[in-house]
Each structure stands twice: as C-alpha cells, then as structure tokens.
Amino acid sequence: MYSRQEVMINVPGGQVWSELIYNESTKHNPALVCLHGGPGSTHNGLKFGLAKLAKFFPIIFYDQLGGGNSSLPEDDSDHADLWQVERFVSELACVIEYYQLEEFNLFGTSWGSSLALEYLFSDYLPKPQRLILGSPLISTGMWLEDANVLKQQMPAEIYQCMLECEYNDTTDSAEYKFAMEQFYDRHVLRKSELGDAQLSYLADNPSYFNIEAYHSMWGPSEFYVTGNLIELERFDDLQQIAIPTLFIGGEFDEACPSTLALFQEQVPDSQLVIIAGASHCGYFEMPQPYAAAVKKFLLAD
Structure with a gap:
C-alpha cells in the first residue's frame, strides 16, 4: 500500500507541482528524485514506468515550471528569462530543499539528464548518492550528429522534406509535422508498438506540454536545434562524476546506444543498460525491464 x-x-518564477510516493516500511531509504525531459514535458510517463518502485524507496516526481500541473502565472509578462538552465537548476534545488533531503538519488531522462548534471556540477548541496542518466542530452553537438544519421535512415521523401522545411524556415508546416511524427514513432515514442495499458494511460492522463519552453531552449523538433541549449557541452566533464552512475537508453533511441557507450566510458564507476525494443521513452514503452534495471542499480551494495 x-x-x-x-x-x-x-520556485523562482512561480510554483511547481510535486508528488511524493512512498511505502511506510521503506520511507526512510534514500528517495529517488525524477526529472522529466522536454524542456516542457511532464512527469506522467515517468510515473507510469517508475512509480511501482516506491515499494523499495520513496519517489519524488515534479512538473517543471510551465508544464503539466505547474502552470505559469496568468499575466502578460515575457517568460523568456524563465527558460534558462540556471533557473531550472535553482528550481530543482528548491524541490530538494522542500523535502529536506539529506540522502537521495537523482534520475533524469533526456533534458532531465542535462538538468541532473548541471545540478551535480553546481554549488548546490546536498549532492545525490547515485545518478541515473536516461537517454541523456549531454552534448548538443553529439546529439545532432546522431540525429543526422537517423534522419538519413528515414524514407527519402521524409528526409528531403525535413531538409527543405528547415532550410526554408517552414518548420510549422503540415509537411514538416508529418515528417516529425514519422521520426518520433521510430526513435522517440513508438506509439505503434504500445500495448493497451500504455494507450489507456495516455488517453486517461492528458498533460500540458510547455511548447514555449521547448522552442526557447531547444527548437522546432528533436532534430533541429535553435534554442539556448544549442551550445550545451558536458562530454569532457563526465570524467568528474565521482558517484555510481547508470546510463540507460533504448535500442531505437534518438540518443543512440553507441553514443551512450561513449558517455559511459568517461565515468569511472558507471554502468550501461540498453533496453531491447525501446526508443527514447523506454520507461513508458518497456516499463518492466526499465524499472528492473533502475531498481537493480539503486539497491546494489
């Protein structure tokens, strides 16, 4: 129960919604703080895949400002100053402080992994005991190299549409959106492969995606970057990580398994798990093996 x-x-800029899930018998174990991707997404998919692990340790979810249950103040002010990495790090620090965490583990997926690393390398205390980087964005340059390879593997007409729309600045067109959907179904969330449980969850749990934050920090699509994360580069800093670290991704992930292997080689005390049949949202597509890998890593001696 x-x-x-x-x-x-x-938090700086407003308030964020958060949920703590725990089992009375294990509530004193180090909590797992979960950081969703985006920027601008929500906790929903992570909750579907990881909430059951609250049997073993408390789990903390939250929606980053502007997305999901963490709506912005209703005013006409310019929100551009909110969509900065430093503010999101401060936001995470506020969540950790609210729960008075002294010992905890940190999980981030996609952009959430970027946020986890920025917190780890910041002056904020306390630091996590263990770190999980799911399908991580660590180097935008390396991300785009992978994206270009995957784009070229799409059908020729889809690839050509991507190139033309990006060149002509028509990424808001129906043609580009269709091309995005084809790419996403292969490498982001394989909706055509989802089971009834996932489809029902999506239908029953609609969520607000903060497209303003996504466009400001990232861009029009997963594979075309125009925002302030364009210069994100932490590859050379990975060797500074001094805590046990798990890299986890999917077989068809836009964060390519070969790139995750390069990341893992940089971190002394680290492991790599690739979930067969999964893409970028492996925690949602393949929740059983994904959660099992997270549990094994966090409960290891």
Whole structure:
C-alpha cells in the first residue's frame, strides 16, 4: 500500500507541482528524485514506468515550471528569462530543499539528464548518492550528429522534406509535422508498438506540454536545434562524476546506444543498460525491464 502526497512548491518564477510516493516500511531509504525531459514535458510517463518502485524507496516526481500541473502565472509578462538552465537548476534545488533531503538519488531522462548534471556540477548541496542518466542530452553537438544519421535512415521523401522545411524556415508546416511524427514513432515514442495499458494511460492522463519552453531552449523538433541549449557541452566533464552512475537508453533511441557507450566510458564507476525494443521513452514503452534495471542499480551494495 502506497502513500501519496501532492504539494505545490515555491520556485523562482512561480510554483511547481510535486508528488511524493512512498511505502511506510521503506520511507526512510534514500528517495529517488525524477526529472522529466522536454524542456516542457511532464512527469506522467515517468510515473507510469517508475512509480511501482516506491515499494523499495520513496519517489519524488515534479512538473517543471510551465508544464503539466505547474502552470505559469496568468499575466502578460515575457517568460523568456524563465527558460534558462540556471533557473531550472535553482528550481530543482528548491524541490530538494522542500523535502529536506539529506540522502537521495537523482534520475533524469533526456533534458532531465542535462538538468541532473548541471545540478551535480553546481554549488548546490546536498549532492545525490547515485545518478541515473536516461537517454541523456549531454552534448548538443553529439546529439545532432546522431540525429543526422537517423534522419538519413528515414524514407527519402521524409528526409528531403525535413531538409527543405528547415532550410526554408517552414518548420510549422503540415509537411514538416508529418515528417516529425514519422521520426518520433521510430526513435522517440513508438506509439505503434504500445500495448493497451500504455494507450489507456495516455488517453486517461492528458498533460500540458510547455511548447514555449521547448522552442526557447531547444527548437522546432528533436532534430533541429535553435534554442539556448544549442551550445550545451558536458562530454569532457563526465570524467568528474565521482558517484555510481547508470546510463540507460533504448535500442531505437534518438540518443543512440553507441553514443551512450561513449558517455559511459568517461565515468569511472558507471554502468550501461540498453533496453531491447525501446526508443527514447523506454520507461513508458518497456516499463518492466526499465524499472528492473533502475531498481537493480539503486539497491546494489
């Protein structure tokens, strides 16, 4: 039997929604703080895949400002200053402080992995005991190299459409959106492969995606970057990580397994797990093997 507590936490720029899920018998174990991707996404998919692990340790989810249950203040102000890496790091620090965490583990997926690393390398305390980087964005340059390879593997007409729309700045066109959907179904969320449980969850749990944050920090699509994350580069800093670290991704991930292997080689005390049949949202597509890998890593001696 799990206990659940939902709260609103004050952070720079507003409030964020958060949920703590725990089992009474294991509530004193180090909590797992989960950082969703995007920027601008929500906790929903992570909750589907990982909430069951609250049997073994508390789990903390939250929606980053502007997305999901963490809506922006209703005013006409310019929000551009909110969509900065430093503010998101401060936001995470506020969540950790709210729960008075002294010992905890940190999980980030996609952009959430970027956020986890920025917190780890910041002056904020306390630091996590263990780190999980799921399908991570660590180097935008390396991400785009992978994206270009995957784009070229798409049908010729789809690839050509991507190139033309990006060159002509027509990424808001129906043609580009269709091309995006084809790419996403292969490498981001393989909707055509989802089972009834996942499809029902998507239907029953609609969520607000913060497209403003996504466009400001990333760009029009997963494979075309125009935002302020374009210069993100932490590859050379990976060797500084001094805590046990798990890299986890999917077989068909846009964060390519070969690139995750390069990341893992840089971190002294680290492991790499690739989930067969999964893409970028492996925690949602293949929740059983994904959660099992997370559990094994966090409960290891």
